[in-house]
Amino acid sequence: xxxxxxMSRTSAATPPPVGLAPEPAAASFAERQAAHGPALHAHxxxxxxxxxxxAASVARLDELLAASHAARSAELQALDAQRxxxxxxxLSPRMLAYSAYVDRxxxxxxxxxxxxxxxxxxxxxxxxxLPFLRARPGQNDGGFAVESYDEIEPALGTLDDLGSLTRALxxxxxxxxxxxxxxxxxxxxxxxxxxxxxxxxxxxxxxxLDSEADVAAYEAGLPQIFPLTAPGNFTxxxxxxxxxxxxxxxxxxxxxxxxxxVFVDIAAALLRLANRGVEVFRLDSAAFLWKRPxxxxxxxxxxxxILQALRCVVDIAAPGTLLKAEAIVPSRELPPYLGLPDAPxxxxxxxxxxxxxxxxxxxxAEGSAELLQRVLAETPxxxxxxxxxxxxxxxxxxxxxxxxxxxxPQQVPRLAAASRFYAGLAEGSFARGASFxxxxxxxxxxxNGMAASLLGYxxxxxxxxxxxxxxxxxxxxGVALSVGGIAMVYMGDEFALGNDPTPPALWPPGADxxxxxxxxxxxxxxxxxxxxxxxxxxxxxxxxxxIAARRSVADFAGNVPLRLRASGDARVLAFQRGxxxxxxxxxxxxxxxxxxxxxxxxxxxxxxxVGRSLPLPGYGLRWLRGAEHxx
Ligand code: GLC
Numbered sequence: 001x002x003x004x005x006x007m008s009r010t011s012a013a014t015p016p017p018v019g020l021a022p023e024p025a026a027a028s029f030a031e032r033q034a035a036h037g038p039a040l041h042a043h044x045x046x047x048x049x050x051x052x053x054x055a056a057s058v059a060r061l062d063e064l065l066a067a068s069h070a071a072r073s074a075e076l077q078a079l080d081a082q083r084x085x086x087x088x089x090x091l092s093p094r095m096l097a098y099s100a101y102v103d104r105x106x107x108x109x110x111x112x113x114x115x116x117x118x119x120x121x122x123x124x125x126x127x128x129x130l131p132f133l134r135a136r137p138g139q140n141d142g143g144f145a146v147e148s149y150d151e152i153e154p155a156l157g158t159l160d161d162l163g164s165l166t167r168a169l170x171x172x173x174x175x176x177x178x179x180x181x182x183x184x185x186x187x188x189x190x191x192x193x194x195x196x197x198x199x200x201x202x203x204x205x206x207x208x209l210d211s212e213a214d215v216a217a218y219e220a221g222l223p224q225i226f227p228l229t230a231p232g233n234f235t236x237x238x239x240x241x242x243x244x245x246x247x248x249x250x251x252x253x254x255x256x257x258x259x260x261x262v263f264v265d266i267a268a269a270l271l272r273l274a275n276r277g278v279e280v281f282r283l284d285s286a287a288f289l290w291k292r293p294x295x296x297x298x299x300x301x302x303x304x305x306i307l308q309a310l311r312c313v314v315d316i317a318a319p320g321t322l323l324k325a326e327a328i329v330p331s332r333e334l335p336p337y338l339g340l341p342d343a344p345x346x347x348x349x350x351x352x353x354x355x356x357x358x359x360x361x362x363x364x365a366e367g368s369a370e371l372l373q374r375v376l377a378e379t380p381x382x383x384x385x386x387x388x389x390x391x392x393x394x395x396x397x398x399x400x401x402x403x404x405x406x407x408x409p410q411q412v413p414r415l416a417a418a419s420r421f422y423a424g425l426a427e428g429s430f431a432r433g434a435s436f437x438x439x440x441x442x443x444x445x446x447x448n449g450m451a452a453s454l455l456g457y458x459x460x461x462x463x464x465x466x467x468x469x470x471x472x473x474x475x476x477x478g479v480a481l482s483v484g485g486i487a488m489v490y491m492g493d494e495f496a497l498g499n500d501p502t503p504p505a506l507w508p509p510g511a512d513x514x515x516x517x518x519x520x521x522x523x524x525x526x527x528x529x530x531x532x533x534x535x536x537x538x539x540x541x542x543x544x545x546x547i548a549a550r551r552s553v554a555d556f557a558g559n560v561p562l563r564l565r566a567s568g569d570a571r572v573l574a575f576q577r578g579x580x581x582x583x584x585x586x587x588x589x590x591x592x593x594x595x596x597x598x599x600x601x602x603x604x605x606x607x608x609x610v611g612r613s614l615p616l617p618g619y620g621l622r623w624l625r626g627a628e629h630x631x
Contacts, residue, residue, distance in 0.1 A: 027084060032315060032319060036316050039312050040061075040316070044260070046302075048260040048263075053260050057260035057261060064271070065317045068275060068317040071275055072274075076320065080319045080320035082320070088385055090350070093550050093551055094551050095126060095487075096124050096486070097124070097125075097126040097127075097128055097177070097391075097489070098122065098491065099391075099395065099489070099490050100128070100490075100521070101129075101142070101491070104491065108161070109152065109164075116168060116172055116174070119172075122543075125174055126174065126175045126280060126488075129177070130142060131146065131178075132153055132157075133181075135153055142518070144248070144252065144284065145252050146181045146185055162277070163276060170277070176280070178281060180269075180284060182285075183284060184247065184248065187250075187251045191265075192205075195240060205255060205262055206245065207245035207254055208244050209234060209245070210243075215234045218233065218291075219234070221297070223298070228439060230248065233245060234246060247297075248285070249510075257290055257306055258291075267310060267313045274314065274321045279321060280321070280350075282324050283307065283326060286303065286325045286326055287303060299329055307323070308340075308346055311347055322349040322350060323348040323350070324350035327351060329354075330401075330402055330403075331378060331403065334351060334355060338386040351386075353388035355375050355402050356479070357398070358399065358400060358402050358403050359403060359406070360479050361398055361447075364455075365417070366586070369567075369570065376562065376575065378406065382484075384559070387558035387559070388486075389485055390481075391490065394490055395490070395517070397436040397513070398447045400418060401444055416444045419447055430468075431459075432453045432458040432499065433447045433499075434448045434513055436448045448513045449517055450516070451476065451496075452497060453498045456468060456469035466535070468618070472619050473496060474543065475620075477493070478546055478584060478621040482550065482556055482623060483562065484556075484577065493543075494543050495521070495525050495528070495540055496536060496539035497525060501519070502515075549623060553577075562577055571591060580624065580625055581596070581624045583614075583624070584621045585616045585621070590615060590618055592614065592616070598610075601626055602623070604623060
């Protein structure tokens with residue numbers, strides 16, 4: 001099938017919000033304190049003004065900031081100074097993120113250091129290592145049940161290894177991003193142990209409910225994160241003689257941010273890690289920080305104030321550090337993590353763009369760009385000096401629910417259909433993923449699986465089918481690389497690595513279905529990179545070509561606005577970044593488009609397009625320079 005259509009301009013994304021721009025760079029600690037201290041104190045007053053410990057905790061925090069700054073190494077202070085001069089440093093198209101579990105990628109922190117050459121070859125400038133701090137023994141949600149913020153998980157190495165790794169990465173221009181699990185701690189963390197021993201000071205670090213009636217009242221409004229493996233949001237503790245709030249697994253105890261001591265201790269833990277060389281913090285489960293009866297206890301205004309206060313903390317004591325919100329929330333709730341309307345740009349520097357990621361998967365299942373286009377049209381431009389973290393896959397499931405509100409109610413079944421498609425249950429599906437935590441066939445929860453397995457590599461029996469799987473992989477990565485922000489490669493996708501082949505019986509204790517997309521990356525796969533005929537080598541070459549092209553396009557910087565264009569073909573997404581027109585065909589069928597100008601140049605191949613007619617193969621993507629002349 002082929003269609004001929006003319007491209008015209010459509011709705012531009014909303015212009016950047018006006019109002020408070022971030023303060024100009026303040027070089028010395030005293031200047032930074034003067035610039036950000038008043039905002040920090042105002043946030044704390046809003047959060048804790050009526051708490052009896054308010055004044056004492058503010059004094060403790062102020063001391064902590066001064067001590068932390070004093071303890072910061074000359075090397076890190078030099079980095080701070082450099083970044084203050086260039087607050088958009090992380091929005092450059094040269095930035096590329098890579099996300100991996102330490103054990104699956106390099107075995108240990110020292111083993112990760114051995115793989116820096118691989119990261120450099122791919123063009124990585126930002127390495128997100130999934131939790132490596134000491135976790136609860138046994139079940140620990142892949143390390144997300146942290147027992148100590150000041151120790152490394154013994155099997156992964158030592159604090160010295162962390163120091164060596166951050167320095168080795170920095171020497172290669174790679175920033176280390178660490179998870180910072182701030183919504184909860186392990187039930188074996190010292191604070192939880194003290195609470196269990198009956199210490200009232202630490203009992204107040206958690207939300208402990210006294211009665212089943214209170215539990216039921218809260219539960220009525222709460223979502224279920226793991227409805228099958230961890231139903232409910234509370235866990236009864238005999239030692240506490242009450243129900244402790246556990247949004248995730250029963251051994252992950254939610255911290256009580258209504259207690260100012262929790263905020264100060266968490267800020268202190270974050271600054272200690274920043275001084276150990278962590279340059280980016282992935283603020284895990286950021287949406288859940290504040291509880292309010294009668295609400296889903298997500299995205300509450302106070303959660304934003306806490307994040308804004310943390311931002312002030314790093315701006316004062318470790319200003320080269322970035323904060324990234326992990327808030328996998330409905331599209332409309334997402335932009336505030338980059339700053340509320342009254343404080344644009346004053347919250348996290350980065351946030352996961354989960355709506356665009358999820359909508360791209362829906363687009364591929366439907367062979368239509370309609371929903372993705374709609375999500376992009378409704379996404380406001382980011383505030384100054386902030387950006388999205390764009391991605392295709394990560395260590396979690398693809399959570400379809402983030403798009404629920406982006407669809408009219410009668411169309412929500414489209415999400416369940418996408419979920420069935422990627423579980424390989426729909427007619428014509430090329431995918432081999434699995435549904436996650438879905439309690440019935442119509443539930444719209446999540447999908448597990450490595451990108452390659454979801455994109456048809458496992459079901460491909462001919463060269464044409466293998467080519468199609470590769471084209472799909474490059475299509476989705478093409479969107480992530482050009483839609484704006486730091487694009488992230490999930491470990492293994494650069495080699496089209498498939499699902500973890502380990503039988504479930506041999507998975508780590510308590511692992512859930514997400515283990516499917518947490519395979520190891522052995523040397524043998526890396527060794528295939530040079531062979532373009534191999535599955536791994538073809539993906540490696542294709543992805544590196546796109547990454548190299550992206551680096552060469554200044555208009556792919558995170559602060560260049562995105563303008564949607566009408567492709568005239570429902571299968572094709574079209575948007576413009578500066579002078580570059582980006583086109584993506586989400587269907588298997590070829591089409592022919594009419595370009596807005598003659599003589600455009602393909603950014604990837606360097607070839608000039610003759611005339612205005614562009615054939616775009618099924619799953620094809622094009623980045624074309626020369627769109628400005630046509631604008
Ligand atoms: C985040 C992590 C996820 C973890 C959860 C609880 O969503 O990405 O892997 O299970 O937080 O810590």
